[in-house]
Structure formats: C-alpha cells, structure tokens
Amino acid sequence: MRLYEYEAKRIFKRQGVSVPAGVVIGRENMGDLDRVVYPVVIKAQAFVGGRGKAGLVQSAGNRAEAQEMILNMLGRDHAGHKIDRVLIEQKVTVKRELYLAVIVDRLEHMPLIMSSQRGGMDIEEIARTKSTPILKYYLNPGAHLNDFMARNVASNLGLRGLLLKDGADTVHRLYRLFVDYDCKVAEINPLVLTDDDRILALDAKVDLDEDAMFRHPQLIQMGIAARHEVGEMTEREKFAKRAGIPYVDLDGDIGVFPGGAGFGIASIDLIQHYGGKPANFMDSGGAPTQEKLRAMLGLLLDNPGVKAIFGARFGGISRCDDWAKAVVQFIVENRPQKPMIMRMAGNMEEEGRKIIEKAKVDHPELFKKIKVYAYDTPIEEVIKETIRSAQTEKK
DSSP states (O other): OBOOHHHHHHHHHHHTOOOOOEEEEOGGGGGGGGGOOSSEEEEEOOSSSOTTTTTOEEEESSHHHHHHHHHHHTTOEETTEEOOOEEEEEOOOEEEEEEEEEEEETTTTEEEEEEESOOSTTHHHHHHHTSSOOEEEEOOTTOOOOHHHHHHHHHHTTOOTHHHHHHHHHHHHHHHHHHHTTEEEEEEEEEEEETTSOEEESSOEEEEOGGGGGGOHHHHHTTOOOOOSSSSOOHHHHHHHHHTOOEEEOSSSEEEEOSSHHHHHHHHHHHHHTTOOBOEEEOOOSSOOHHHHHHHHHHHHHOTTOOEEEEEEEESSSOHHHHHHHHHHHHHHHOOOSOEEEEEEETTHHHHHHHHHHHHHHOTTTTTTEEEEOTTSOHHHHHHHHHHHHHHHHO
8 A cells, every 4th residue: 555755754754764844735725835934845746656757846936836836736647646735845955866765575575675876766777777786685574673784774875974873773764664564665765865964755655564554553643544555546446446346457458357366367467478468457256246247347348448358257156157147238238349358167158158159149240249268268369369359459
C-alpha cells in the first residue's frame, strides 16, 4: 500500500528523519497559503512517479504565484490519477543529491539497504547504465542495524566529519522506520545536503504491508487508512471491489478472464512471455455465480484499451456448463465486438460445449469472433492466438 509523499513524511518526522517544513493544500484550505514562508516548492500529490517531468513540481516566489500554480495542478490527471492536493514546502538550496532506500529483496528474501552518491529524477537511468554505483547492504530478517554498517553506508554516500554522524543517524532511522512499520519500501530520493550542511529527505516514498496495518493503530491516528495496493482505484477496480471480484487494471490490451488467482497470475506471465501485454489481473474464486462471471466479462468489455480477451475455465469445484451459460448470456445481451479466445476443460465440459455450439448456431454473427477450445489444445496456443487477435484489432 503506497503512501502519498506527505503521509510518508509524517512518518519520517515521527521517526526523526529530517524533512523540509511543509503544509498540505487542497481547494478547501487555500487560506493556509498565508502562513507559508516563501519561496516554496509545490508538489502535486500522486502515487505514481514522473511528477517533475510532467510539470507537477514547481517553484513559487510568493503567494499569488503559488495559488495560481496550485489551481492549475488541482484536478489534473497524472497517469490515471486525479490530483486533489499538493504539498507546499519551504525551498532549500541543495549542494548534493543522494539516494537512500530500504527494500525487501524478494529473490534473497532479505532486507536490503541501497545507496548512491547520485540521486534525483534519473536514478532509474543511473541504475540501468551503472554510471554511478548503487551500493547494496544486506541484513538478516529481524537483524539490528549496527553502528558500523550505518557509518559505512553514510561514508559511501560521501559524507565526512559531522555530516558522517548525521548521515549514519539518518540511515539508522530509515531502517528502523522500515522495520517498525512493516514496510515493503522506504525510500528517500533525493536525500539532499543543503548549503547550510543539513541532511534532508527532499522526497519520500513508503510502501506498507496492508496486511500488517492492524499492528499500527498510530497510522489511523495520522489519517492513514488501508487502501489500494499501488494507488487510487480506477473506476473499474472500484466496481470490481463492490462486486467482490479481485481485479487490478494493468496497461496492456489483452483482457484476462481466468479461473482462480493462481492461473490468473500464470496467464499474465504467459501472455508477457509470448510478447503480449495483459490488461488486468482477475480472480473468479471457487464456483462463481453466473452473475459474477458476467460482471467479470463486463469489466473487460468496459476497458477501451482491451483489444482481445483471453479466457480459461478448468472445471473443478466450478462447472463448465455454468461458465458456458454465463458467457453465452453475456454475448447475447451485450453483443461484444472484441474477439474472445478461450479454453474450457474439466467438470461438465461436454455439457458446456453443447451450450456453446448451440449458441453459435442460434447467433452466428454474434459468435463469429468467439472461439472456445477443448483440453486437447495447449493453453500456450490459445494465448498465442489471442495475442495475434489483439494485434489484428489494433491495425
């Protein structure tokens, strides 16, 4: 569960990590601009990156400039997320930009501290080109960060003298925050050295483990409640949640209509493996009702980015004939124009196939882009055909 920058900085301050003085502004509290010390930096609050390059981080020298910039930002869309608040911070003069983060290395199953003597907007490019080393420090799960390692991290950031002590303290506090709040990510980019030799977290990124939030009632007191894993929900995700359908929008063009969550994840991997781009994750759960199955298909047809739909049903607890009835009823009622390439096998498969074949005879025009394969067609071939169909639809 990702936090807004201002929320992450509230936790930083609580843990003793230094951040610039700031205030959160929305349309309802524009009057708070009167108590701001100018000049300031105005930063739109969004869960996704790229704000600077999108013009959503700007400087203002006075109240009038600030208000005009804020009103221009509020309501804007950034990568699918609407801006409804900004963070105003006192502008500081920066001598150096550094990078510091604590993450969970999912391959090593260990906490990992990462640091670099260069930070800022191009950290991904730095990591890709290796123009500046990104140093890594592993710790055993639950291990205490000792003073020597904290000083070593600070030293490798290029900090010396009194700044070495302050830097080591920041490393300690960030790692402690990571552990105390059950974080997945605690990142400062950039961690800056100011012209008056202060070390400040100029930006903050924190991802929490939503399943562990019950252990942190202090988050509720800070106004931080459980929400979507990556960011604000899209309208389709909100609908799916109300309908009890586990669903996440992705940025591809192949709608995924699977059975359980495990095969849903495997489908996404296979689509990507064969050169396609999945448009969503979805899970029907065990023995879904026909109403739920039709709602799942509706989510995919509602997405204008979806060019073709890949579907698969293995009848175990669920029944293939129930699945077939839901598919047929949805097609007859909604008359979709997008190709649907699917595979059905397992419990009540023969009955399900008869339902599909009868529908093709009764409604040949509606089913001319609908294919439902049997168990003897490898799922890989069904996915490849779906990818080809999506590419054809885009032309």
